[in-house]
Amino acid sequence: MMRLDKYLADMGEGTRQEVKKYIRRGSVTVNGEQVRSPERKVDERDQVCLDGRKVSYAAEEYFMLNKPAGVVSATEDKRDRTVLDLIQYKKRKDLFPVGRLDKDTEGLLLITNDGALSHRLLSPRHHVDKTYYVEVQGHVTEETRAAFQRGVNIGTEEEPLVTMPARLEILEAGQSLSRVRLTIREGKFHQVKRMFLSQGMEVTYLKRESMGSLRLDDSLAPGEYRPLTEHEIKRLKEE
Numbered sequence: 001m002m003r004l005d006k007y008l009a010d011m012g013e014g015t016r017q018e019v020k021k022y023i024r025r026g027s028v029t030v031n032g033e034q035v036r037s038p039e040r041k042v043d044e045r046d047q048v049c050l051d052g053r054k055v056s057y058a059a060e061e062y063f064m065l066n067k068p069a070g071v072v073s074a075t076e077d078k079r080d081r082t083v084l085d086l087i088q089y090k091k092r093k094d095l096f097p098v099g100r101l102d103k104d105t106e107g108l109l110l111i112t113n114d115g116a117l118s119h120r121l122l123s124p125r126h127h128v129d130k131t132y133y134v135e136v137q138g139h140v141t142e143e144t145r146a147a148f149q150r151g152v153n154i155g156t157e158e159e160p161l162v163t164m165p166a167r168l169e170i171l172e173a174g175q176s177l178s179r180v181r182l183t184i185r186e187g188k189f190h191q192v193k194r195m196f197l198s199q200g201m202e203v204t205y206l207k208r209e210s211m212g213s214l215r216l217d218d219s220l221a222p223g224e225y226r227p228l229t230e231h232e233i234k235r236l237k238e239e
Contacts, residue, residue: 004038065225068106127164
């Protein structure tokens with residue numbers, strides 16, 4: 001059970017002070033009965049309406065976003081659009097991106113308010129696979145693949161930082177441009193770019209295709225999103 005004003009505020013109908021005004025002026029009904037007390041206790045089984053419009057409660061929400069380049073993985077930013085700005089049809093106001101993708105990186109990003117799931121997916125102890133499609137300026141070889149499998153130093157000679165073994169699939173190995181698919185099991189700062197840089201190559205395009213069992217829906221154009229299915233949520237929680 002929770003207070004009626006908290007119920008409405010949690011669902012993004014305004015601040016606590018704003019929804020209290022809605023309630024006191026008679027704009028809110030609970031199970032068809034007009035309620036003027038913000039302290040009224042309700043739960044998700046009650047039918048709550050604001051100005052005749054039903055406000056359904058969602059304790060947790062999960063969205064798959066195909067992040068476009070130019071948008072930052074943050075809840076708010078004074079200069080740039082954030083990934084949360086793209087999620088227009090949401091109930092919760094406490095959503096956040098699970099992990100982050102660089103501003104120029106595209107692809108799969110999970111948006112939720114489930115802190116326990118986020119911690120599990122990002123925890124170094126769980127080593128959840130993350131797969132990226134990568135275009136690099138340079139010639140990727142079998143030696144590159146073997147080096148990634150062993151682990152490469154993305155730090156310095158004085159302060160080495162060796163990556164965990166990564167799986168590299170060579171899709172096209174051109175002399176000036178190569179296309180690959182890379183799967184890593186950690187998420188260090190700019191890791192994919194730094195891994196190729198350690199081999200003398202520069203990443204020119206980066207797109208995340210999957211995270212654990214969750215794969216990017218091919219039908220989502222950059223900037224589009226959809227709720228996760230119950231099956232997808234269940235599998236993620238079993239990672």
